[in-house]
Amino acid sequence: MNRSLQGLVEGSLITAINIVLAWFSYWFFPMIYFIPLPSLILTYRHGLRISILSLIISIILLSLMLSPFSAIFLMLPSGILGLYLGYGLQKKFNLRLLIVGSFTLLLFFEILSIYLSMILFKMPFEKVIGIDAMKEGWRKSLEIFRNYLGESNNEYIDMQNKFMENLHIFVPYFLIISTLFQVFLNYIIVERVLKRFKIEAPSLPNLEGFRISKKLLFSVLALYILFIFVNIPSKNIILSNLYLFLQTIILFNGYIFAWILLKHYISRKSLRILLFILFILNPIFGSIIFIVGFVDIFFPLREKLILKEG
Known part of the structure; x- marks a missing residue:
């Protein structure tokens, strides 16, 4: 043929x-x-x-x-x-x-x-990208959250409410x-x-060998600083999205570190996944992982603490 x-x-x-x-x-x-x-x-x-x-x-x-x-x-x-x-x-x-x-x-x-x-x-912008559905889902989740924790976490709830009210600002980030x-x-x-x-x-590349580069971090940070001093109509939207993206890449690096740590010390895969989900859902762990992720970008933390032992 x-x-x-x-x-x-x-x-x-x-x-x-x-x-x-x-x-x-x-x-x-x-x-x-x-x-x-x-x-x-x-x-x-x-x-x-x-x-x-x-x-x-x-x-x-x-x-x-x-x-x-x-x-x-x-x-x-x-x-x-x-x-x-x-x-x-x-x-x-x-x-x-x-x-x-x-x-x-x-x-x-x-x-x-x-x-x-x-x-x-003729669909409104929020309906096209699903923001209205996300807000409705958040309201229902909030009711369950309040019933479960009472009034002890009002500060956290108020912070999340403020984020949901301004969700449309973060559309570029989500896209x-x-x-x-x-x-x-x-x-x-x-x-x-x-x-x-x-x-x-x-x-x-293997996920466990992946690390957010200092070049990427400094590029996003430089853009953020640049837009602080630039007067344009969408300045606040750009700054908010850059800030959220900066947080995301640092957290991502931290979660990679957490996964390597769990894999090194815990042999059972099911337990490893369960603990990793706990790390993601718990705000306290999130703060620790953010700090660890930031340090690991500039200092070979995983090589010193984990990979060297392996």
């Missing part, structure tokens, strides 16, 4: 797989993380032209089963992500370029879907964090599946 005919046959098969995956993900959302795979493999094997054609046909056929809007916004972002990753692997892009490109694409489609939902369906989560989850799935097809892909 010549190369062109083989590409057409595989393109037809990939189109069918695309439609099946997208249809299943409409009813079971986690399946959406597998949608990039068919386009990725087709692009890697036969290039962009036939892959783009396959994606367009998939969207047209899927729109006959679902609404055109659902078909486009269900398949287009993941399909284009698959095209980009397939092209990137074919051209031997490094891991950083693959991740940054994927993040940029998905963030663009996140913002576009919010904008179009507001324009086409960036959720997009990063999607990118890394997508890439983990892609990497594991591609190994079975014997397609080489740059590997993500």
